[in-house]
Amino acid sequence: MSDGTRRIIAFLVILVGGAFLWLAGRSSGNAEAAKNVLEATVATARERAFSEDPRLKAAYSFERGGWVYVHLEGDPATIGFQHGFLLAKEIADAFPAVSVGMVHSTGRDWAFFREVAREMLWPKIDAEYQQELEGITEGLNARTNSELDVYDIVAMNSFEEVPDYYVPWLDKREKTANAPKLNSPGNCSAFVATGSWTKDGQIVIAHNNWTNYKNGERWRIIFDIQPAHGYRILMDGFPGVIASDDDFGINSDGLMVTETTITQFEGWDPNGKPEFMRARKALQYAGNIDDYAKIMLDGNNGGYANDWLLGDRKTGEIAQFELGLKAYKLWRTMDGVFPGSNWARDPKVLKEDAPEFQPNNMETSPNARRVRWEELLNENKGKIDVALAKKMLSDHFDSSQKKEEANERTLCGHVDTSSRGVPQWNYTPYYPGGAVQGKAADSNMAKDMRLVARMGHPCGQDFLVKPFLAEHPEYAWQEPYLRDMKAGDWTIFRAGEKPAIGN
Ligand SMILES: [Zn+2]
Numbered sequence: 005m006s007d008g009t010r011r012i013i014a015f016l017v018i019l020v021g022g023a024f025l026w027l028a029g030r031s032s033g034n035a036e037a038a039k040n041v042l043e044a045t046v047a048t049a050r051e052r053a054f055s056e057d058p059r060l061k062a063a064y065s066f067e068r069g070g071w072v073y074v075h076l077e078g079d080p081a082t083i084g085f086q087h088g089f090l091l092a093k094e095i096a097d098a099f100p101a102v103s104v105g106m107v108h109s110t111g112r113d114w115a116f117f118r119e120v121a122r123e124m125l126w127p128k129i130d131a132e133y134q135q136e137l138e139g140i141t142e143g144l145n146a147r148t149n150s151e152l153d154v155y156d157i158v159a160m161n162s163f164e165e166v167p168d169y170y171v172p173w174l175d176k177r178e179k180t181a182n183a184p185k186l187n188s189p190g191n192c193s194a195f196v197a198t199g200s201w202t203k204d205g206q207i208v209i210a211h212n213n214w215t216n217y218k219n220g221e222r223w224r225i226i227f228d229i230q231p232a233h234g235y236r237i238l239m240d241g242f243p244g245v246i247a248s249d250d251d252f253g254i255n256s257d258g259l260m261v262t263e264t265t266i267t268q269f270e271g272w273d274p275n276g277k278p279e280f281m282r283a284r285k286a287l288q289y290a291g292n293i294d295d296y297a298k299i300m301l302d303g304n305n306g307g308y309a310n311d312w313l314l315g316d317r318k319t320g321e322i323a324q325f326e327l328g329l330k331a332y333k334l335w336r337t338m339d340g341v342f343p344g345s346n347w348a349r350d351p352k353v354l355k356e357d358a359p360e361f362q363p364n365n366m367e368t369s370p371n372a373r374r375v376r377w378e379e380l381l382n383e384n385k386g387k388i389d390v391a392l393a394k395k396m397l398s399d400h401f402d403s404s405q406k407k408e409e410a411n412e413r414t415l416c417g418h419v420d421t422s423s424r425g426v427p428q429w430n431y432t433p434y435y436p437g438g439a440v441q442g443k444a445a446d447s448n449m450a451k452d453m454r455l456v457a458r459m460g461h462p463c464g465q466d467f468l469v470k471p472f473l474a475e476h477p478e479y480a481w482q483e484p485y486l487r488d489m490k491a492g493d494w495t496i497f498r499a500g501e502k503p504a505i506g507n
Contacts, residue, residue, distance in 0.1 A: 054089065054146045062230075065090045066503030069495030070224060070459030071240075073503075077230040080132045084139020085146075087244075091225065092147035094243035095140075098222045099152065101485040102163050105218060108481065109430075110171045111184050114159075120166055121158035128277040128303065129158070132233075133284065136246055137161070144244070161245050161280045163219075164189070165307030173272035173306075188309065190346040190429040191215055191250060192264040193373055193397065193415040193439065195381065196313040198322045199339030203389040206447035207315040207322060210393035211262040212439040212462050213240075213250035214417050218482050220440025221489045223250060224459050228499045234288035235259075238453050238499045240443055247284040251310070252443040254450045256499075257291035260315035262443075264344035266353070267370045267428050268361040269309040271329040276305025283308075292316050293323045297334055300327055309357065311344045317447040326350050328357030341381050341388075345373035345415070361428070367404045369426045372413035375403040380415075390444045390456060394494055397442040398463035412438070416463045420472060434476045436467070436486065453499035460491030 063086035175183035239253030306329030417438035442462035
């Protein structure tokens with residue numbers, strides 16, 4: 005008997021059992037309760053039938069420190085199926101939160117995003133990643149009653165590029181009446197250091213993810229991906245999305261990758277390839293800084309334009325790759341540090357791709373954090389290690405006011421405390437957003453595929469929904485999706501690790 009036949013028979017046996025219960029319930033006049041029993045039985049049967057699916061054999065997941073670790077292994081369709089199946093609950097939870105945000109900010113309905121996914125993005129996605137995205141959809145639907153199709157999943161994968169890059173470009177082009185004000189997001193504080201800057205002379209890389217808390221609370225997946233082709237990947241990520249997307253990852257050929265976005269970036273190329281695919285592909289196939297830049301430039305669509313901070317642990321070299329659409333610049337060194345907090349610095353990139361950005365306004369979040377990075381990194385030259393990196397990601401010194409105060413200008417961002425918000429990203433006063441988690445690694449950790457991560461504000465403070473919404477009812481529309489974001493502990497994850505007994 006094949007595995008498939010056995011599965012179906014097992015499924016039918018349980019189903020028939022459930023039907024008897026249901027009939028019994030009907031005759032006793034308790035139809036509702038019996039229907040619930042039947043539904044629960046069917047769900048259990050479905051779970052059991054699919055958990056014996058050979059595609060799931062090599063995959064597993066466990067939770068630790070507020071994170072969900074998933075190990076995915078195999079060809080693209082298999083990796084996708086495992087992703088969709090193991091993270092079905094998280095995807096089903098994240099999809100409404102993400103999609104409602106996309107619709108709310110742009111004034112476009114979900115059908116619009118599906119059409120963009122089908123017409124513009126899908127044809128530009130490599131076959132390998134199309135198969136993975138189809139696999140995610142299949143795995144999700146196998147485990148849940150979700151009716152999402154692959155275009156919903158592709159649209160969700162584009163949540164960092166279509167709403168804030170393509171839509172404003174389109175609104176401008178079509179002269180859309182009453183177009184909402186949309187700006188590229190400002191995501192993250194990060195640095196990469198090497199040589200005389202670090203304690204052991206090797207690379208240290210660190211990043212905290214800034215986003216709205218609604219999405220950020222769900223950005224809690226550690227992906228360990230062992231693909232049939234390309235390098236092994238360990239990265240943080242979002243349920244249902246094939247790239248890390250806040251971008252922190254290492255691969256088995258020694259590449260260490262992170263980024264911060266370019267504030268007030270403008271531009272889009274409808275003929276380009278989606279950023280989420282290029283970013284995933286670059287982490288999977290680039291073994292050095294040059295290859296990384298090459299893959300990101302191939303079909304650059306301008307979406308989610310970033311300053312990429314890269315390290316190659318094989319050589320100790322680091323780089324900053326400022327990737328605009330019309331212009332880009334690559335700096336590299338064997339002895340130095342590159343910080344990032346959402347500012348572009350190449351004059352050509354600034355002029356052509358982010359013309360509204362004011363590099364000299366030191367009161368803005370990106371520039372105030374830039375000043376703080378420079379202070380902190382210079383103060384600690386020669387001492388930088390992962391322990392210090394974690395401390396820096398938690399820093400609450402506001403360089404503009406010259407005092408300790410967790411707000412929108414501190415490396416560990418708390419925009420919800422600020423009456424200023426961040427106008428450059430359309431973060432209104434007290435916007436529920438900021439640093440939602442942090443990660444760090446050094447060359448030694450990268451060598452054995454380890455990283456350390458903390459879920460929630462890197463400083464360890466909690467964000468609590470109830471008191472926040474009581475004070476800021478203007479964000480009540482987020483209530484169904486907004487959750488308490490409680491900080492976990494700094495937790496080490498390693499590629500290939502198995503859940504501890506009792507975990
Ligand atoms: Zn903080």
